[in-house]
Amino acid sequence: MEVKRCGWCVGDALYEEYHDREWGVPVRDDPTMFEFLILETFQAGLSWITILRKRENFRKAFDDFDYRKIAAYDQSKLDELMQDPGIIRNRLKINAIVANARAFIKVQEEYGSFCDYIWSYVDHKPVKNAISYYKDAPATTALSERISKDLKKKGFKFVGPTVVYAHMQATGMVNDHETDCFRYHQV
Template identity: 70%
Template sequence: MEKHKCGWCVGDTLYEDYHDKEWGVPVKDDATLFEFLVLETFQAGLSWITILRKRENFRKAFDNFDYQKIALYDTKKKEELLQNAGIIRNKLKVNATISNAIAFMEVQKTFGSFHKYIWDFLDHKPMINKIQNYKEAPANTPLSDQISKDLKKRGFKFVGSTVVYAFMQATGMVNDHEINCFRYTQV
């Protein structure tokens, strides 16, 4: 018998695999949190499947999402990224990724880790929603508004409330699996 999955992923094996293994799983590792921050930044205005299909290209282009290396990218590296057809070639998003790497490390210095900082907004416990149909999930919430504002204050770019909420969903800060999805009770 096939397991019920959230409607947004059904029909595409890459989407289903991401849904089944990663989406909504609480992430407490800074390197993985930074990866999702980069991917969600580039996803702004695009579909998530577009980003997933280019994820390995992003990984190669951005030194395996190593924020310490990314923070040091120079003009030559930026130009190289803007010529890379395997990723989204958006100058503002490339620049934002570099700025975000720098801001990410500043947060680590201030709070000890990025995960401690970001999960403090939730008292280190995921929000559990009761979504019947994925279309009912909000695009943003008062909490994502608050986090977005705080991130911007700390120098992060491309972190509007909608991007932040998608980041929260992806990293398990909020469980927006449909209640009849087999992953709902697992994450």
């Protein structure tokens, strides 16, 4: 019997593995939450599969997504990243990652953890939507707009409502699996 998955991932082994194991699973630890923030920032304007295919390159280039190390990056490290053919070499996005690492640490200091802060927007429980066809899922919501505005006030970059909503989907803050997908009731 064939497993029913969300339509967006079907036909690509890497996409299917990501969908089956990670997408929509609630993330409750700050390091993983920051990793997804980096990946979603780089994904802005690009396809998610492009980012997934470069994920290990990003991991290597950005010190295993260690936000404390990234917050301390200097100009020579930024110049080195701009020469790395394994990642998306967009200076604005690379600079945003450093700004976001610094803002991430400030949020941790203020709220105890980034996860406590971000999950408070959904009462610490995933919002379970009823999407029957993945193309019907919203790109933004009033909530992603509110979070986006607050993140920007806190110094984050490249965190528009679309990026924020994709981040919410990836980290399980919202369950946008199609209702007949085998993962819908599991996450």
